[in-house]
Amino acid sequence: MMVTMSSEFYEKIYTILRKVPKGKVVTYGQLARLAGSPRAARAVGTCMRNNPDAPRTPCHRVVASNGSMHGYSGGDGIPTKIKMLREEGVQFKGGRVDLKISQWQP
DNA sequence: ATTTTGACTTAAG
DNA sequence: GCTTAAGCCAAAA
Secondary structure, rough: OOOOOOOHHHHHHHHHHHOOOOOOEEEEEHHHHOOOOOHHHHHHHHHHHOOOOOOOOHHEEEOOOOOOOOOOOOOOHHHHHHHHHOOOOOOOOOEEEEHHEOOOOO
16 A cells, blocks of 8 residues: 555544544644644644535544634534534533543543 | 645743 | 733645
């Protein structure tokens, strides 16, 4: 199998994000860290933006490090994202996700 | 090839 | 606890 050098870490991001169970969320930094680039949190966001609510990439389960969210390219954006997470059983706290109980732990 | 922008994170006030 | 500033990675102009 040949290695896709350019988007190598992108595929990792998708793979990891796909492993995140329902009702759990993951931060951009965590995804980047698991992908092999702990400082590429921004790049992760760029990747998500190009891929909307693709059935293969649950970008709505990706939140910021402090539990809040920065953006979402699907539905109404942020509100839709919150709604989806809430439907999955994610506990919210003043508009922010409770990372203490809802953050995915590999 | 260089500059700008962006779904980020951490540190400091 | 919230706001402001600086740093980092990758894609788009």
